[in-house]
Amino acid sequence: MAFTSDIEIARAAKKRPIGEIGAKLGIGADDLVPYGHDKAKIGQPFIDSLADRPNGKLILVTAVNPTPAGEGKTTTTVGLGDGLSAIGKKAAICIREASLGPCFGMKGGAAGGGYAQVVPMEDMNLHFTGDFHAITSAHNLLSAMIDNHIYWGNELGIDTRRVTWRRVMDMNDRALRQITTSLGGVANGFPREAGFDITVASEVMACLCLASSLADLQDRLGAIIVAYTRDRTPVYARDIKADGAMTVLLKDAMQPNLVQTLENNPAFVHGGPFANIAHGCNSVIATTTALKLADYVVTEAGFGADLGAEKFMNIKCRKAGLAPDCVVLVATVRAMKMNGGVKKADLGAENVDAVQAGCANLGRHLENLRGFGVPVVVAINHFAGDTEAEIAAVQDFIAGQGAEAILCKHWANGSDGTRDLAAKVVATIEAGGADFAPLYPDEMGLADKIDTICRRIYRADGAQMDSKIRAQLKQWEDQGHGHLPVCMAKTQYSFSTDPEARGAPTGFTIPVREVRLSAGAGFVVAICGEIMTMPGLPRVPSAEAIGLNDAGDIEGLF
Incomplete structure (x- = not known):
């Protein structure tokens, strides 16, 4: 059977008009701001009108530490959302927007894969509705206003050696990590060391993703510390008088984006902080809006549970007053093999011993998640080469931990491959037992x-x-x-x-x-350690394989 790529599957999708997707959640046509036929933003007045509604159930999808073998966390998030809808539940998913850096680097996009995807896939992985561009512009406006303030007399007494605010761009460019600005003479300002981070690491991104309203957003932007004076007094963005204009640039970006899965179920895609260098969760406003509109909301947190889930619990839930009802921990047989010492080139051969050895990684994540007081279901994201003995090894290990591992085939079969997972998650939530608590108290040093x-x-x-x-x-x-x-x-x-x-x-x-x-x-x-807030491109970046074909269609995105 010929292999069908993610982008080919997405391009063949039978999408419904975005108004129909909104109607599934009770969102009227007048409450949507369409961006073409298949994506829209949700108007703030409608979001405000939901305040008194009860919340649905919140499900977090996380994973083991990522390996080159692949885990499929976003794919499982989409598959579970479709599976819940398939068993008759009113469900929505909430995921992050894709950064151009990984798309053109090595990780690829952030729309899921196979028959568990969010569409329009090309738009989502490229410019989408312009949110990241707005965040980049707002961030760099503040940068320009800081240097401009210093140039025109430095009334606040900023110590140019202690300007902490860096610039950003949404691309992997290691050459910009450390730079010198304002060279070329008096007209260009005062030379100083500076640098760039990737947009997803911007504090503006974090402010937008944690803000509950435009007013809250402006307060957060104003509270950003951009520099210090010689006596170490902090200088804030509001002191530079940048917070108002930054909020104006982010006015539309603050509104959540509504799109759909391949099975025409609603998906909120908003915000995009990385979990290795930022807090790794989609926006609070998208998640809380979805919880008012759906009975079950499936969201994901970036990378492994040691990063994304930990920050979801300790930062997002703490700040937004949220509490997950269930966690789905994604693992693959291939990832267990790599954690057990198998090289990527040798993953095709059955190796039950390596799977068993690699389950130590899965077990540690499971134990950590339980430490937050939330029930956990393990999802085995199926790959075609997985053997029955290897799958059984993972299931037996998890059974020994007092949990259950459900085999999921959503990549190949869509919602038909996640009905068992969806039913298990619903049963787990209905059984109760969630008693969420963050890892540490606010008052700890x-x-x-x-x-x-x-x-x-x-x-x-x-x-x-x-x-x-x-x-x-x-x-x-x-x-x-x-x-x-x-x-x-x-x-x-x-x-x-x-x-x-x-x-x-x-x-x-x-x-x-x-x-x-x-x-x-x-x-x-x-x-x-050695983590960088501005990544670099690999030796052979994905950008080398991305282009347009003779029909004008995009090829090479994944």
């Missing part, structure tokens, strides 16, 4: 919060922080920021900071090389 995550989630011997970093954390506590949660920036490939240390490593520490205060977003970022 910042250094202790970092150390707690390192010990309880990564199973490290602790966090390694020098005296300068500890003094910085203490200073932020003295300035009133000690109640903030922590956002760990760390490699997604391992519990440790060594991307090659797969499985369930022990006997390591987590080196924290830098901390950043995101006062507007409302968290402190701890940058660990």
